[in-house]
Amino acid sequence: MQHTFWQDILAKQGMILGLSPMDGVSDYPFRAISKKYGRMDVVFTEFANVEGICRSGHAAILNHFDFDAAQRPLIAQIFGKTPEYFRQVAVLLCELGVDGIDINMGCPAPTVASHGSGAALIKTPQLAQQIIKAVQTGVREWANGMTLADCPDLGPHLQVALDAKRIRFQLPIADRSKLPTVSVKTRMGFHEESAATWLPYLVDMQPAVITLHGRTLKQSYTGQANWEVIGRSATLVKQLNPQIIFLGNGDVMDYEMAQAKVREYGVDGVLIGRASFGKPYVFLPEQERLTFLQTQNIFAIALEHATLYEQTYGGGDKYHFLPMRKHLAWYARGVPQAATIRSALVRSNSATDVAQILKAHQLI
Numbered sequence: 001m002q003h004t005f006w007q008d009i010l011a012k013q014g015m016i017l018g019l020s021p022m023d024g025v026s027d028y029p030f031r032a033i034s035k036k037y038g039r040m041d042v043v044f045t046e047f048a049n050v051e052g053i054c055r056s057g058h059a060a061i062l063n064h065f066d067f068d069a070a071q072r073p074l075i076a077q078i079f080g081k082t083p084e085y086f087r088q089v090a091v092l093l094c095e096l097g098v099d100g101i102d103i104n105m106g107c108p109a110p111t112v113a114s115h116g117s118g119a120a121l122i123k124t125p126q127l128a129q130q131i132i133k134a135v136q137t138g139v140r141e142w143a144n145g146m147t148l149a150d151c152p153d154l155g156p157h158l159q160v161a162l163d164a165k166r167i168r169f170q171l172p173i174a175d176r177s178k179l180p181t182v183s184v185k186t187r188m189g190f191h192e193e194s195a196a197t198w199l200p201y202l203v204d205m206q207p208a209v210i211t212l213h214g215r216t217l218k219q220s221y222t223g224q225a226n227w228e229v230i231g232r233s234a235t236l237v238k239q240l241n242p243q244i245i246f247l248g249n250g251d252v253m254d255y256e257m258a259q260a261k262v263r264e265y266g267v268d269g270v271l272i273g274r275a276s277f278g279k280p281y282v283f284l285p286e287q288e289r290l291t292f293l294q295t296q297n298i299f300a301i302a303l304e305h306a307t308l309y310e311q312t313y314g315g316g317d318k319y320h321f322l323p324m325r326k327h328l329a330w331y332a333r334g335v336p337q338a339a340t341i342r343s344a345l346v347r348s349n350s351a352t353d354v355a356q357i358l359k360a361h362q363l364i
Ligand SMILES: Cc1cc2nc3c(=O)[nH]c(=O)nc-3n(C[C@H](O)[C@H](O)[C@H](O)COP(=O)(O)O)c2cc1C
Pocket: 020, 021, 022, 023, 024, 025, 045, 046, 047, 077, 104, 106, 107, 185, 213, 249, 250, 251, 252, 271, 272, 273, 274, 275
C-alpha cells in the first residue's frame, strides 16, 4: 500500500479529525467556512451518484466536488452500484485533482439504499469489493495516462466543465504521480450489527481508509452510535491490516470528545458531522475554541457564509438561496431571542437580507 497524507497527519498529530460528508450540507461554501474557522485535517464533499455523472447530460452534478487549495486535503465522495461507472468517475476525479476518493457504503436513505447503493452494499459484499477494485483500477489507469476521452460514458460536456472548474478555482493540472487515496465510509450493519463479518470484505481490498459510523442502516440516525462496536472493529481491522487508517464516526461533539474516542477505542481519528452545524469551532482544541468564542462574532461568520453562498450559487430569490437558510437557523441557535432571529433569517433570500436582519438585531 502507498504511503499517504493520512499517515503523515497521524504521525504528526496522533489523530485525524475530519468533517464528515453530508448531502445537502457540506457543499463548497460550508466546507470553506468550516475549514477556515475549524482547521480540521481533512474535509469530505457531499456524495454524488456515479450513475448520474455517467448517464446525465448535465455537468452540474460535478459542483458537488468544487474545491480550491484552501480545502485540501479534499476527499470526494461517490455512491452508486455500477463498478464500470465507478472506474470512469475515478478517472474524472483524478483529473480534477482531488486528494482522495471515498466510496459511500453507509447511506440509509431509501432513494439510495433501495436501489442497491450506499448501505445496501453491506448485503452484497462481493459487489462492494468489485466497486472498490473499480475505483482503484480507475486511479491506476489514470496514473498510466488515461484521460476522460478514454472513458466511454463520460461525455465531452464533463471535460468542458472540468476545465472551467480548473480556471475558476485555480486548480493546477493534476500530477499523475500523486494519486488520490481510495477509501470507504460505511455502517456497522444492515438490519443487525455485523461489523466483524462485513469489515473483512473491505479490508481484503486494501482501501487506504475505512470510516465506520456506529449505527446500522435500520437505525438510520436514531439511538446512540455504538462506540463499543467501533472499538472492536478498530482492533479487528488493525489485526487484519495495520496499514489501513481506521476512523470512527457518530455523535462526537467536539475536539476533546474526538481525542477521548481515539484514546478509549483505538481509532486513528474521527469524523464530525452534525455537531458542526453553525459551529465551525467544534474542531478546535478547547483553549482555541474559547478564544474563538471570545473574539469572533458567529453572526459575522454567518454573513460571510451567506455571501460566499450567494457568490457560489446565486441569490436574490428563494429558489437559489433556500438551502442556505438552514445554516442561518443553525448559527442562530442558543443566543438570546433565538426564535425571533431565526424566524427572520429563514425568510431571507440574499446575503443583503441577512445583513439587514443581523444589523436590525444589533448582532453585527
Ligand atoms: C444531513 C446529512 C447528510 C448526510 N449525507 C451523507 C453523505 O452524503 N455521505 C455520507 O457518507 N454520510 C452522510 N451523512 C452521515 C454523516 O456523514 C455521519 O456519518 C453521521 O451524521 C454521523 O455522524 P455525526 O453524529 O457526527 O453527525 C449525512 C448525515 C446528515 C445528517
